[in-house]
Amino acid sequence: MSPTPQRLQITAANPDPALLDLPWDVPLEQWPAETLAALPRGISRHIVRFARLSGRVIAIKEIGETVAYREYELLRQLGRLDVPSVEPVGVITGRRDPDGEPLEAVLITQHLQFSLPYRSLFSQSLRPDTATRLIDALAVLLVRLHLVGFYWGDVSLSNTLFRRDAETFAAYLVDAETGDLHDRLSDGQRAYDLDVARVNIIGELMDLQAGEFLDDEVDAVAIGDALAERYTDLWRALTEVESFGYGERWRVQARIDRLNDLGFDVGELDIMTDVDGTTVRIQPKVVDAGHHSRRLMRLTGLDVGENQARRLLNDLDEYRAATDRQAEDEAFVAHDWLTEVFEPAVRRVPKELRKKLEPAQIYHELLDHRWYLSQQQRRDVPMKEAAKSYVKNILPGRPDEQSILGVQASDLRETDVIPRVDDEIIG
Numbered sequence: 001m002s003p004t005p006q007r008l009q010i011t012a013a014n015p016d017p018a019l020l021d022l023p024w025d026v027p028l029e030q031w032p033a034e035t036l037a038a039l040p041r042g043i044s045r046h047i048v049r050f051a052r053l054s055g056r057v058i059a060i061k062e063i064g065e066t067v068a069y070r071e072y073e074l075l076r077q078l079g080r081l082d083v084p085s086v087e088p089v090g091v092i093t094g095r096r097d098p099d100g101e102p103l104e105a106v107l108i109t110q111h112l113q114f115s116l117p118y119r120s121l122f123s124q125s126l127r128p129d130t131a132t133r134l135i136d137a138l139a140v141l142l143v144r145l146h147l148v149g150f151y152w153g154d155v156s157l158s159n160t161l162f163r164r165d166a167e168t169f170a171a172y173l174v175d176a177e178t179g180d181l182h183d184r185l186s187d188g189q190r191a192y193d194l195d196v197a198r199v200n201i202i203g204e205l206m207d208l209q210a211g212e213f214l215d216d217e218v219d220a221v222a223i224g225d226a227l228a229e230r231y232t233d234l235w236r237a238l239t240e241v242e243s244f245g246y247g248e249r250w251r252v253q254a255r256i257d258r259l260n261d262l263g264f265d266v267g268e269l270d271i272m273t274d275v276d277g278t279t280v281r282i283q284p285k286v287v288d289a290g291h292h293s294r295r296l297m298r299l300t301g302l303d304v305g306e307n308q309a310r311r312l313l314n315d316l317d318e319y320r321a322a323t324d325r326q327a328e329d330e331a332f333v334a335h336d337w338l339t340e341v342f343e344p345a346v347r348r349v350p351k352e353l354r355k356k357l358e359p360a361q362i363y364h365e366l367l368d369h370r371w372y373l374s375q376q377q378r379r380d381v382p383m384k385e386a387a388k389s390y391v392k393n394i395l396p397g398r399p400d401e402q403s404i405l406g407v408q409a410s411d412l413r414e415t416d417v418i419p420r421v422d423d424e425i426i427g
Contacts, residue, residue: 011091013088028047091106093105201220
């Protein structure tokens with residue numbers, strides 16, 4: 001009997017013809033190893049696989065048709081709102097195996113380069129405060145989601161991907177199937193999301209301790225509580241009403257500067273006075289994240305993380321002062337810094353090693369290494385010398401965060417894959 005032909009339906013904003021070459025008539029957990037990209041996966045309630053497609057990597061999740069379409073649309077909306085989340089590629093339905101039996105629909109997303117699930121991060125030689133830095137990143141992500149009216153419903157480290165952002169991490173939503181988008185969230189919805197996050201994170205950290213990936217002395221409950229505290233502080237800074245006397249109008253700019261320091265731009269501000277005009281009340285009305293990254297993009301065209309941008313802008317300011325060009329147009333100085341400082345430094349890294357980290361992260365680490373050498377040798381070490389030392393002594397030992405290496409595709413199971421410390425893994 002001849003196989004039953006498939007009648008696939010592909011829903012995608014920019015459909016790639018190469019999608020038709022993938023074995024959609026085979027259950028995802030049985031896909032051949034030569035089709036898969038061996039990447040570390042987080043824990044998921046669904047079957048998830050990574051595959052190569054037209055020179056890139058996509059994540060494929062088997063899920064019910066209705067849920068797949070809903071999550072696809074939610075991810076598209078979050079992308080339009082510029083919220084850190086994975087990019088949806090499409091939904092495929094109508095799958096059947098050779099015997100004509102129906103197979104589940106799949107949601108396809110673009111794999112986020114240079115990112116890792118939290119469990120893989122703990123398999124590397126990271127600093128003891130890694131858990132705290134991940135919590136900080138997740139708190140910022142949750143605040144950004146709530147500001148645009150997104151209720152997550154299942155906040156956890158497992159549903160998040162992390163990318164290095166200078167000395168911190170940036171968090172990205174990777175699973176939106178339990179989410180919902182509203183014009184505005186109630187305090188109860190926000191509180192529920194935060195409580196779910198706290199409980200899930202405590203459980204995930206305890207699981208890491210059971211697997212000996214996290215020191216038993218780490219207080220998982222305290223870290224879960226820290227998420228709530230960090231979230232509450234940031235939410236209050238971004239949304240609370242501030243009152244002051246009419247003669248203290250300088251506090252309006254001070255409030256804006258404070259939000260800029262936190263990495264947020266104020267797009268709109270409500271300013272109200274009382275009847276006799278003696279008291280002023282201000283409240284941010286429209287707040288957009290990415291203050292430093294937008295400024296760096298405007299000046300140099302570099303598209304980097306918020307904390308990477310903050311570090312690069314500091315270096316630009318130091319360059320401007322060192323060359324005595326404070327009176328010149330900032331854009332002209334930024335162009336010279338880019339071509340005379342940043343680009344030459346990154347080019348000193350051999351091409352075969354550049355895939356390990358993003359260029360902005362490499363430059364950040366070069367600055368750190370230069371400072372370390374200068375302190376050690378009690379002199380101002382030139383960037384050329386620092387780059388040579390970094391390439392020789394530091395970068396080769398870093399895990400590969402772009403190349404598809406490490407775990408064998410044939411060994412991938414739906415249980416979590418945690419590479420060894422000496423494995424090279426994709427980010």
